[in-house]
Amino acid sequence: MCIACSSNKLSIYSQIPIEVTAMAIVGLSNAGDRLPPKRAVGDDDEAAAADYRLKGVRHLSDAGITRLPGKYVLPASDRPGRSVSAGTRVKLPVVDLGRLRVPSERAAVLKTLEAACREFGFFQVVNHGVDVDGAAARMLDVAARFFELPFQERARYMSADVRAPVRYGTSFNQANDAVLCWRDFLKLSCAPPLRDVVPSWPDSPADLREVAAEYASANRRVFVEVVEAALEAMGIGGGDGVMEELATAGSHMMTVNCYPACPQPELTLGMPPHSDYGFLTLVLQDDVEGLQVMHGGEWLTVDPVPGSFVVNIGDHFEIYSNGRYKSVLHRVGVNSTRPRISVASFHSVGAERVVGPAAELLDQGRGGEPRRYMDTDFATFLAYLASAEGKHKTFLQSRRLAFADVHF
Ligand SMILES: O=C(O)CCC(=O)C(=O)O
Numbered sequence: 001m002c003i004a005c006s007s008n009k010l011s012i013y014s015q016i017p018i019e020v021t022a023m024a025i026v027g028l029s030n031a032g033d034r035l036p037p038k039r040a041v042g043d044d045d046e047a048a049a050a051d052y053r054l055k056g057v058r059h060l061s062d063a064g065i066t067r068l069p070g071k072y073v074l075p076a077s078d079r080p081g082r083s084v085s086a087g088t089r090v091k092l093p094v095v096d097l098g099r100l101r102v103p104s105e106r107a108a109v110l111k112t113l114e115a116a117c118r119e120f121g122f123f124q125v126v127n128h129g130v131d132v133d134g135a136a137a138r139m140l141d142v143a144a145r146f147f148e149l150p151f152q153e154r155a156r157y158m159s160a161d162v163r164a165p166v167r168y169g170t171s172f173n174q175a176n177d178a179v180l181c182w183r184d185f186l187k188l189s190c191a192p193p194l195r196d197v198v199p200s201w202p203d204s205p206a207d208l209r210e211v212a213a214e215y216a217s218a219n220r221r222v223f224v225e226v227v228e229a230a231l232e233a234m235g236i237g238g239g240d241g242v243m244e245e246l247a248t249a250g251s252h253m254m255t256v257n258c259y260p261a262c263p264q265p266e267l268t269l270g271m272p273p274h275s276d277y278g279f280l281t282l283v284l285q286d287d288v289e290g291l292q293v294m295h296g297g298e299w300l301t302v303d304p305v306p307g308s309f310v311v312n313i314g315d316h317f318e319i320y321s322n323g324r325y326k327s328v329l330h331r332v333g334v335n336s337t338r339p340r341i342s343v344a345s346f347h348s349v350g351a352e353r354v355v356g357p358a359a360e361l362l363d364q365g366r367g368g369e370p371r372r373y374m375d376t377d378f379a380t381f382l383a384y385l386a387s388a389e390g391k392h393k394t395f396l397q398s399r400r401l402a403f404a405d406v407h408f
Pocket residue numbers: 022023255257271276283285290291330331332342344
């Protein structure tokens with residue numbers, strides 16, 4: 001196995017362009033190639049949106065626009081077509097960490113977890129030990145207050161430096177997106193050690209650093225417990241050093257997403273279809289639905305369960321699991337009445353690590369299976385994004401071996 005376990009020098013996400021943070025861009029990533037000419041929708045509001053690239057959607061929403069500026073209108077084939085609240089809803093499989101900790105119940109919970117990772121790529125975690133009314137509630141609250149700050153205050157954290165431990169911005173990649181997404185964000189690197197990055201996080205609201213640092217530590221503990229269980233459920237232990245790295249030195253990036261109420265939600269998205277790049281993503285959301293998961297060829301709207309984390313498999317975990325676990329497409333829809341806040345925490349190995357299928361799965365001595373993915377690392381990911389290949393398929397598809405049968 002080729003995941004080394006030397007020190008983690010740079011967070012995987014601190015080196016990458018804003019739009020690829022934690023994402024293998026798919027679907028709409030090439031929307032610019034097939035953009036229709038500017039359309040009439042929202043022309044009335046074009047003036048109000050003249051500085052949309054700079055100021056973002058919170059600014060537009062606060063300005064009280066009633067029609068969507070053309071820059072946000074997706075090509076017809078990519079539009080959600082209806083408000084997210086009108087979509088088919090799904091209650092994700094529940095993984096109860098409280099039961100996981102009871103020896104007599106562990107096997108049953110692992111079975112649920114394994115089935116969710118294989119079939120859905122998504123599940124929700126309850127009884128995770130993070131105080132729902134404490135650390136988690138405070139995180140959502142301070143996140144909402146950050147986006148309520150005057151624009152000038154938020155703008156202090158805009159940065160073209162993709163290595164910056166804090167970045168404020170809008171859309172998916174505000175510099176390049178031909179069609180903008182209805183999202184503003186604050187990205188906070190939590191690369192261990194956390195104490196080294198916290199002093200560069202926003203100092204306003206005054207409690208942001210303390211609250212976000214407490215939440216990040218708690219989130220990381222949940223990640224370690226879940227990823228360990230997900231490996232155990234697969235029948236392997238990450239003994240090649242991957243578990244140790246994930247637990248102690250892996251990359252950790254937190255993105256706070258703000259999706260304001262949108263005047264024409266059926267024409268745009270808060271985030272385009274994508275899969276996440278790393279091992280696991282843990283999402284904390286308020287009680288407004290927005291996340292949609294591709295399942296059985298249909299976009300399903302995830303029912304927010306108060307106090308739970310939505311967890312999904314990322315590309316690295318699909319590769320490491322040799323295709324058993326699925327990194328699934330998801331997107332974010334918006335609605336016309338209720339703003340939404342989510343906090344996505346992306347966890348993976350360090351940027352310099354090579355990720356390939358776990359040696360324990362391929363080991364022929366143990367009746368191993370054929371390798372279904374090429375090894376990958378961060379440089380490969382960036383090269384792929386810049387390549388012609390990157391325009392036609394997903395990053396994950398680019399790592400699949402042509403002859404591989406990934407159907408389990
Ligand atoms: O806002 C959400 O619920 C999900 C966000 C997401 O998919 C991401 O940040 O990668």
